[in-house]
Amino acid sequence: MGSPARGTLRAVRTAALAVVVLALAGAAHAAGGAPLPRWPALALLALPVAAVCALATRWRLSAGALVLALGGAQLVLHHALTALAGPAAAATGHAQHAALERGAAQHAALDHAALDHAGSGGGALLMPAAHVVATVVLALLLARGEAALWDLLAWLSPLAVPAARARLLPSTRSPLPAVRARVVPASSQPLAVAPHRGPPAGLVLAV
Numbered sequence: 001m002g003s004p005a006r007g008t009l010r011a012v013r014t015a016a017l018a019v020v021v022l023a024l025a026g027a028a029h030a031a032g033g034a035p036l037p038r039w040p041a042l043a044l045l046a047l048p049v050a051a052v053c054a055l056a057t058r059w060r061l062s063a064g065a066l067v068l069a070l071g072g073a074q075l076v077l078h079h080a081l082t083a084l085a086g087p088a089a090a091a092t093g094h095a096q097h098a099a100l101e102r103g104a105a106q107h108a109a110l111d112h113a114a115l116d117h118a119g120s121g122g123g124a125l126l127m128p129a130a131h132v133v134a135t136v137v138l139a140l141l142l143a144r145g146e147a148a149l150w151d152l153l154a155w156l157s158p159l160a161v162p163a164a165r166a167r168l169l170p171s172t173r174s175p176l177p178a179v180r181a182r183v184v185p186a187s188s189q190p191l192a193v194a195p196h197r198g199p200p201a202g203l204v205l206a207v
Contacts, residue, residue, distance in 0.1 A: 020138050021053065021069075024070060024138060031130075045080055045084060060150050061142070063143035066139035066142050067135065067139040071135055074135065
């Protein structure tokens with residue numbers, strides 16, 4: 001029975017963790033209004049992410065470890081995606097800033113401006129909160145999958161041991177030792193024959 005820490009099962013766990021990390025970072029980056037880099041840059045970014053995930057899947061990952069891993073990865077990938085987007089991200093940021101300035105100039109009343117400011121502040125708080133919730137939920141789902149996989153293999157391992165022993169038993173059975181008949185040679189000495197007993201010698205002479 002294979003172990004989740006090596007072989008095909010480890011590769012599947014690594015791929016699942018890397019996909020969740022990249023998808024969560026990309027979704028959060030796009031939800032914040034920042035452009036994503038082109039697919040060659042994303043493929044280049046996926047290589048170090050997969051390498052780090054492969055290193056992490058050497059062990060069984062708990063829910064706390066996954067929350068820390070996904071949260072730390074989001075911070076790193078946010079800066080990496082911004083840097084890989086290059087001038088497009090800067091241009092988009094300037095365009096958004098100009099649009100906000102034009103929108104603020106159109107408000108004539110101060111009370112409307114105050115309400116808009118409060119609404120934008122609530123939205124600014126809602127976005128990080130949603131990101132944190134998504135990170136925690138995905139980490140818990142991955143932890144449940146990890147626990148189910150490790151527990152299933154721990155339950156199946158004792159069942160696989162007798163089958164392995166049964167396959168090895170015919171090859172390891174030693175043949176019974178051959179029994180050789182030992183021929184005992186006959187003795188060269190003649191067998192001693194008891195002398196024949198006749199009548200007493202005196203009786204013969206008297207007759």
